[in-house]
Amino acid sequence: MPEHTSDVVVIGAGLIGLATAWQLAADGLQVTLCDPAPATQTSTVAAGMLAPVTEVEYGEDDLLALNLAGVNAWPDFAARLEDATGVPAGLHRTGTLSVAYDVDDAAALRRLAEYQRTLGLEVEVLTGRESRKREPLLANGVSGGVWVPGDHSVDNRQALTALLRAVEVSGVSLIRQRVAQVLTAGTTAIGVQLDDGTAVHAGQVIAATGPWSAQLKGVPDELRAPVRPVKGEVLRLRVPEAYRPALNHTVRATARGFAVYLVPRPGGELVVGATSNELGYDTRVLAGGVFALLRDARTVLPVIDELELMEAIAGLRPATPDNAPILGPSGLDGLLWATGHYRNGVLLTPVTAAILSATVRSGTLPDLGKPFLRSRFGHF
Ligand code: GLY
Secondary structure, eight states, X not given: OOEEEEEEEEEOOSHHHHHHHHHHHHTTOOEEEEOSSTTOSHHHHSXXXXXXXXXXXXXXXXXXXXXXXXXXXXXXXXXXXXHHXXXXXXXXXXXXXXXXXXXXXXXXXXXXXXXXXXXTOOOEEEEHHHHHHHSTTSOTTOOEEEEETTOEEEOHHHHHHHHHHHHHHTTOEEEOSOEEEEEEETTEEEEEEETTSOEEEEEEEEEOOGGGGGGOTTSOGGGOOOOEEEEEEEEEEEOOGGGOOSOSSEEEEEETTEEEEEEEOTTSEEEEEOOOBOOTTOOOOOHHHHHHHHHHHHHHOGGGGGSEEEEEEEEEEEEOTTSSOEEEEOSSBTEEEEXXXXXXXXXXXXXXXHHHHHHHHHSSOOGGGGGGOGGGGOOO
16 A cells, blocks of 8 residues: 655645645644645635624634634734735735614614623624715615624635645645545554555644534544534625625625625625525535525615626535534544634634644644534534
8 A cells, every 4th residue: 555654634625724734834844635626615615704793693702712813813824825825815804894674683783783892892883874884885775784893804715726825835745635534543543544545644633624524434433523514505796897896895784684795805706695504415506595695685785686696606614513613632642623613714714723733733732722622522
């Protein structure tokens, strides 16, 4: 059986796996990254919001701290990535406007703003008129808003291009093959076996396997990652010159109880997302999903009718039972998890890479990562 050796082997070349491999290589380790189709799955479907404040959920305090660290880490991460590659990292610092359509939507938005304030987050409650001052093409029916200056976005496709270049220039060995299983010796992971039978031996294995984490072979049953796929459909539209910019900021909206978000890109693209369905590994784009996204987007931004529909695509969010990621030691020596990022994969890319690299180098999970160990779920 042919063999390779490395200090670290990373399984999965989505944003998390690419950034982790790059960070480890930048920190002086020899890294192998395995994926049959790098940068093609959930990471390319995502809208790329950096939304720790506007996506905060009641009672998720540890996750909020990690998500805030995530948004704070992006500017330096993007600068380093651009320095290393000469490729734009796609960070777009615009702030986010949350808007409400009817009276019930507005009441829910105000309640959330009160909660955000109790957490010390920066939010400013606006009237409908004030919201339209920030975004003149919003519908007259928009009844109120909340301005969140610290939530931004990243063009995830640009970030993927930059990261693919970064792993190449930093000497990461990228193997375009599926990992058949994690190899173990007793209770220690010692590498991975690829589909063609090749063994890649490594002192540490990092599983950045996203929605496929629960199926990773070679992981003892009681240590499997409780990660399930949650489908999201996303649309990409092109704004004609005459209507640019259709939006200046990311806009999140609740329209008659339905949530939708609209993320503008500097080049005239508008990303509209996302549905949320538990349908296993089904990534078909359904008419009902496209209809719902367009209906809700159009309710708050009528000019949607004039945009060109360029793409409708579906991806699988890697969800865990508590919506937070699984980071660090797995319970199997030599195997670390970097998975389960659910709705926050783009946001948590830099901070996950930093946490995993620090864990490999020091043997200790940094404090920020400690609430996110696999062991919090017990035997699943
Ligand atoms: N964070 C956006 C989504 O998961 O749809």
